[in-house]
Amino acid sequence: MKTAILGAGVSGMALARTMIERGFDASDVHLFEAGPVVGGLCRSKTVDGYTYDVTGGHILFSKDAGVMQWMKDCAGGDDAFVKRDRNTKIRFGDRWVHYPFENGIGDLPDDVNFECLRGYVDAWHRRKMDGSEAPADFKSWIHWRFGEGIARHFMDPYNEKIWKRPLEDITSGWVAGRVPDAPIDDVLRASIGIRTEGYVHQAIFYYPKKGGFQAITDGIGGTLTDRVRLNTPVESVVRHGEGWRVNGEDFDRVVNTIPMNELPGIVDGIPGDVADCMRGLAFNNITCFLLALDRAEHPNLSWVYFPHHEQGPANRITYMSNYSPGNAPEGKTSFLCEVTSPGGRPFAGKELEDDVVDGMVYAGLVSRDEILFTDRTDTKYAYIVYDHHLDERRRVSIEWCEQNGIHPLGRFGHYDYFNSDQCVIASRALAEKLLEHARTG
Ligand SMILES: Cc1cc2nc3c(=O)[nH]c(=O)nc-3n(C[C@H](O)[C@H](O)[C@H](O)COP(=O)(O)OP(=O)(O)OC[C@H]3O[C@@H](n4cnc5c(N)ncnc54)[C@H](O)[C@@H]3O)c2cc1C
Known part of the structure; x- marks a missing residue:
């Protein structure tokens, strides 16, 4: 069963790894990835010794201890991670x-x-x-x-x-x-001042010592290097007999992890009403700004929420250098500021960075002369938006994919508000289903 997996984020790669680990012939597993590296939304970027997660600060935690351990083991085991109390x-x-x-x-x-x-x-x-x-x-x-x-x-x-x-x-x-x-x-x-915790979920989290959160997806991808085609956007998926032809090559089945909104432009034969549902699935983009600071220490905080307009457009900042000291050069620190925007609209220009920095200065988090440099990453498809059409559009979209032999998977491939551990759990469940299908025909 030659299988095409569209997208090499955590979902596509966890699926491929599980299938191969459970005995599926590795040479039949093919991942198509548009980007130059694997990892999708879990990617990180390092500039002049400062590392940040490009779609907002990511932490590793899970209610499923086995899955969390697997993710750690892929990236070097417990010793490769720092353990943090969320503050x-x-x-x-x-x-x-x-x-x-x-x-x-x-x-x-x-x-x-x-x-x-x-x-x-x-x-x-x-x-x-x-x-x-x-x-x-x-x-x-x-x-x-x-x-x-x-x-x-x-x-x-x-x-x-x-x-x-x-x-x-x-x-x-x-x-x-x-x-x-x-x-x-x-x-x-x-x-009246008696401390109550309130939200114990994620009270403790883990983070890679080096390489940002991407160290995890790099680790998951480590055994898949000959299975992933980087810089290979999927441009056409066309019905061919019982299977599909992806970018001109025949496959028995397809698993999709790329945003469902994109499928009408790629997959042949989607009926108009279904295509409208896919295109109409609502999402928000994210723009992330690294602020590299000439400051030796931060308060002991994990991340901070900014509810007020006067605090600028960022809704959250992450103390990246508190996640791991490896995220900044020795004796330096950093913030990551997150700003969302409505999906489908163009990203804001340079003025956005000025507004973010003004807001942080106003909030008393930073002074301008501490900022050594900034770095910006824009990402389409960050948050699923639960508008009143979502359930119906999602149902129609998933149903059509499943009835036509395209298995939807992942945060935007299946439109589930998943963290990376939940992506792994869903990928494992799909791997079981595909293996069963391969056994029984
Ligand atoms: C702000 C924010 C904070 C988060 N915080 C956390 C956290 O703290 N902890 C946590 O565990 N999770 C967190 N998450 C969630 C986590 O990022 C996602 O659950 C996970 O990365 C989704 O993986 P995926 O493989 O399903 O999708 P993606 O990562 O989106 O992977 C899809 C892949 O498809 C590729 N692709 C797209 N189009 C094409 C094409 N045409 N052809 C080929 N390839 C294509 C993309 O390049 C990408 O690599 C957060 C997400 C956001 C947005």
Whole structure:
């Protein structure tokens, strides 16, 4: 069964490795990769000794200990990683507020603390009294769940910054497990200054000592060098008998990890209504700025959220040199600033960098004379946007692929809001399915 895997990010490579490790003939596995290196969204870049993850700071963590160990082993084992306690904050004026916000309201000015607590209790009480169901749109859900104060001071402005559209246009369906959900007792404690943790998921994470997060995907790709065709964009996928012809070469089956939005321009014979669904799947881009600093030490922080307009366009910064000292030259430090933009629109020009730096200066994180240089990477397809059409468009798109022998996989290949470990888990499940299929014909 000659198999074409479109894309050599973590999903495509984990699939190839699993298939080969489970006895599939390696010479029948072919990965097509448009880029000059493997890794996709997990890639990192090093400039003058400063390393950053090009699509936002990445950390390794997983609820599946076996998968996490496999990812570490691919990249040199435990000794090749640093272990970190997550220390995440929200910047609020000149204060550092514990994350999640509702567990940190005791760090706010008294009047804001009171407003947030009051709103949280009101919302809690209203839900108890009217037994209302969670509202379907994200904006209403925020106010229903967190109350007016937290909505006004954090949830609304932060989410508007990252999603770049009215929050009414986004569903609330994706929030379970992604937006922390504090019990009321924790918020009461937080308000009077008793520390509550709130979000223990990712409390500890791992990061490669050298090479950025990409060290992991480099490691996964290490045994696949003769299976991956780099600099080889897939330009045509045409039906041929029972299989498909990819860039003019015959394959028995195809696995797709490249964004589904791109398939109508590549795959022959997609009906118009299905193609419209694929093209209409909503996403956001990301622009990342490395700020290489002439500074010896940072506060002991992992990353920081910036909810407010005056703090500039970046919604999050990562202390890259705190992830691993290997991310900066000795005696130096660095930040990574992330800015999203609506998918499908052109990336902003040079002025964006000025706005980001102005915002960081305003927020008191950096002074201009510390910045040795900056580096910028724009990436299309960073965040899946859960607009009200997503479920239906995704269902139609996946159904058509599966019915036509194209197996969808990965963050944008299957449109799942996956981290890299979840991509590995999904790839393993698909490998089992394909092996079973190969056995039974
Ligand atoms: C801001 C942000 C933060 C994140 N943080 C974390 C984190 O902390 N921890 C974590 O584990 N995960 C994190 N993730 C998620 C992680 O990056 C993804 O889950 C993972 O990289 C997706 O891998 P993939 O292989 O499915 O897709 P991709 O990485 O997108 O791989 C698809 C591949 O297809 C290639 N391709 C595209 N078009 C073509 C074509 N026409 N022909 C051939 N090849 C093509 C691309 O070059 C790419 O290599 C984060 C993601 C973002 C955006």
